[in-house]
């Protein structure tokens with residue numbers, strides 16, 4: 001039986017542990033808090049993040065990283081992106097040297113502007129062929145309800161992607177492989193920034209034309225950045241690009257979309273942070289995505305607008321006016 005470890009007992013770590021178990025894996029979940037770990041082991045439930053979901057018996061939990069990592073063919077990382085480096089430094093000594101490190105995270109590190117697979121490679125001392133990314137339109141609550149969805153497993157080594165694909169393929173979860181790790185990761189991280197923008201527009205009471213325009217031009221700026229960073233253009237038309245962007249920008253389940261909606265309705269940043277219980281990656285990653293845009297000399301006006309509203313305190317109606325009054329241009333630029 002394939003053994004997998006999942007580090008992180010939040011919504012997606014827990015839901016993906018269930019997917020792996022449903023696909024036939026034996027899964028150990030690592031969590032920080034003993035109370036939550038006990039609830040998983042004794043009541044088969046994660047009361048804090050997925051209280052309505054009964055976890056399969058082949059999911060066990062522990063607070064001991066060494067116990068979780070032992071024998072794991074796949075080591076899945078599902079903590080907030082900005083905490084990955086610090087956590088992985090602690091976990092590295094107990095990781096199996098041949099384990100495949102799998103990122104579920106959709107963020108870009110502040111300060112370094114590194115993608116999560118880059119942080120994993122560096123801190124986990126893992127060659128790119130041993131680092132994979134799972135991304136796509138995968139709202140955790142829908143997956144946990146076993147609603148059908150597709151996803152992408154990306155790894156530079158396609159055979160590794162295929163091994164992970166078969167380890168998490170279930171009747172309701174259909175992963176595709178891709179070797180474009182850069183494109184897949186950027187799709188997942190930048191869509192959170194665009195979802196903040198769409199949420200802000202929704203909160204301001206704007207309609208579907210605005211939403212469709214932000215989604216489409218958001219995908220254009222994601223693709224521009226991706227191409228400058230060596231990604232494959234096709235990736236952005238796929239599940240990791242268009243697919244995840246549409247799901248996140250349309251769904252009230254999205255934390256990024258909801259965060260934006262609260263800002264658009266007039267809440268301040270600190271009020272919005274206070275009512276947000278889970279990780280909304282775009283809030284921090286919008287700054288690192290903008291840093292990548294500057295480094296690669298790519299125009300990302302929606303990302304700039306989101307940074308302006310979220311971090312510089314620009315009123316949404318002022319920022320929107322500035323976005324709309326930029327000089328006119330051809331669509332394919």
Ligand SMILES: NC(=O)c1ccc[n+]([C@@H]2O[C@H](COP(=O)([O-])OP(=O)(O)OC[C@H]3O[C@@H](n4cnc5c(N)ncnc54)[C@H](O)[C@@H]3O)[C@@H](O)[C@H]2O)c1
Nearest residue numbers: 009010011012013078079083104105106138139140278279
């Ligand atoms: N929830 C989703 O629908 C979903 C879907 C796809 C991808 N993702 C991505 O997965 C990643 C994890 O998201 P999530 O939804 O599971 O988040 P979450 O907010 O539900 O849970 C985060 C988990 O990390 C833990 N945590 C927080 N700070 C920590 C720290 N300093 N050290 C160790 N653990 C810490 C929390 O206790 C919690 O268990 C994010 O990058 C997110 O973008 C989420």
Ligand SMILES: O=P(O)(O)OC[C@H](O)CO
Nearest residue numbers: 136137138139254255256
């Ligand atoms: O809730 P969000 O905004 O983090 O989005 C969740 C997933 O990334 C959707 O695929």
